[in-house]
Amino acid sequence: MRNQADQEAEPQALFLNPARDPGIGFVVPPAFWWRLRDPGVIDAFAASQDDGMNTRIEAHLRQVKRHRSFARVAEVNVVPVLLEGADFRKSHATVGGKALLNGAAGARLLNRFGWDRPGTDAEAALGLYFADCQAANAGAVLPPATIPQDVDFAIECRNTFNYFHFLTETLCQLCVLDGLAFTGRIFIHFPNAPEKTRSFVQGFIAALFPDLANRVVLERAPKHYRRVLSAYSFQWAYFQMPPQVVGALDGLAPSDLFWHGHRATRSSRAMLAMNTVETTLLALRARALRAIAGRDCSHLPKRVYIRRAPGQARDRQMQGEAALVALLEPFGFVALAFEDLTPLDQIALMAGAEVMISAHGAGFANMLFANPHTTAIEIGTLQTAQIRWADFWPVAHASRCRYVSFIADHACGTPLEVPDFATTGIAPVHLSDRGLGRVMAFVAALCGHSPRLARAQDVARLAGQLLRAGQPDRAEAVLTRHADLCPGNLALCLAQADLHKAREDWHAELVALHAAWTADPTRWQTLAQVLWCARRLGKTPVQVWAIRLLQSDFPDRIAELARGRDWVQQLL
Secondary structure: OOOOOOOOOOHHHHEOOOOOOOOEEEOOOOOOOEEEEOOOEEEEEEOOOOHHHHHHHHHHHHHHHHHOOOOOEEEEOEEEEEEEEEEEOOOOEEEOOEEOOOHHHHHHHHHHHHHOOOOOOHHHHHHHHHHHHHHHOOOOOOOEOOOOOOOOEEEEOOOOOOHHHHHHHHHHHHHHHOOOOOOOOEEEEEOOOHHHOOHHHHHHHHHHOOOOHHHEEEEEOOEEEEEEEEEEEOOOHHHHOOHHHHOOOHHHOOOOOOOOOOOOOHHHHHHHHHOEEEHHHHHHHHHHHHHHOOOOOOOOOOEEEEOOOOOOOOOOOOEOHHHHHHHHHHHOOEEEOHHHOOHHHHHHHHHHOOEEEEEOOHHHHHHHHOOOOOEEEEEEOHHHHHHOHHHHHHHHHHHOOEEEEEEOEEOOOOOOOOOOHHHHOOOOEEOOHHHHHHHHHHHHHHOOOOOOOOOHHHHHHHHHHHHHOOOHHHHHHHHHHOHHHOOOOHHHHHHHHHHHHHOOOHHHHHHHHHHHHHHOOOOHHHHHHHHHHHHHHOOHHHHHHHHHHHHHHOHHHHHHHHOOOHHHHHHO
């Protein structure tokens, strides 16, 4: 049996349409395809030694936040299904020879389809496939199924040595068995050599699924089943079903630059993945928190730096880690490795943490167990920001914690170039003295010790970072400590305005914006902010004042601002 999908086939022959193709039946009628929920707080900041690199980092982060981040998160339903003639291959499953587009495994199949077809327009072929699916599924009815008495349950596993993939893609799928009264065997199929299996696999199964652990079998793929139960995610069904069947997320997208609605472009698929969270992930979080309920966790620190355990993970030691750990200690931070803790202690640590800090790595999967007030601080690079940052968004959305990244330098021979992942893999992080200063200023303020900074621009940046991290009180403390720098300083006046806006104190925001305009009357954006704030307050005279100044001093801007806004035209 082939262990990989035949990427030379056309999409219609390669991928399964769950509403039309035989071999899949839905054991429980799904109550929803997806539904909305509030997101976590996710942001990132530049922390490079080089000004040019900081500019590149900030440009990338602005693009992601302005064009790729949904206003809310879509919770995607994952349900139990009965598969007929199923084959579990290299981290995916097929039914009747067609691959299930199932969660993260489905995303990899779609991406691989393009990578493995050089010289062909793979994306166009995928576009036609999804368009055909939508046309065929206009009256879609998902086929029902009942559970046979002698059936097993099987799920795919990307590998048994990467903690992130195991926790977020495989372990969580066991939650679809909740409420089914299932008594059969449970198979987890993986592609790697068995000796590469890490102890966390069986450790977390035993800790979180004690009722199932003695029936779980780890077995290398491939394997064929005449019939088998499994878990199926509706994530990619979003593009297989028309809007009238599955609904539309278009209203959540900040722009149409990367989001193309029900057109399953590569960028739309990436945005869907980063702005959704599967029900199984939420169920795993709930199960984990129930498992630690009532435990004495007083031995676990509230502020923690997570280091990489020697020999337990890829050798990507962060340069500058020793200096960071030394500076964190006076603020009550304890350095430890997740691998040195039991599964339940890992969960309890995150559930009770105020602040968790670490270099980029799989350990951030444990944000799944964080409380909404936890601030998880990742120190990464522009490389990880470009290709890995979004992978962790779903777990932050699941817990609604505060996920903050500082983007430092690459520890490689050409630190100002983004290393090619295909040839070098993930580059280690280099936290320079300048980057360390930015990280520690944020951490100190977060812990209630606002640092005294010499430059107003540094104060404004720190206050802005704290606001974007959902910490208005800490931002106010920073601005209050530097009140002597504020009068006449544009950046600090704008920071004050942002603080008042975050608290929805519109009158105070308007006062601060007027102070910012007085500090620098050459900045047209300040007048635009005054205009919006005054409109929110219903202050027509202030709106007229701002519009007339824009009209006289910035005529090109007022024309752009008035386009499509009748209320501006009426005030001209």
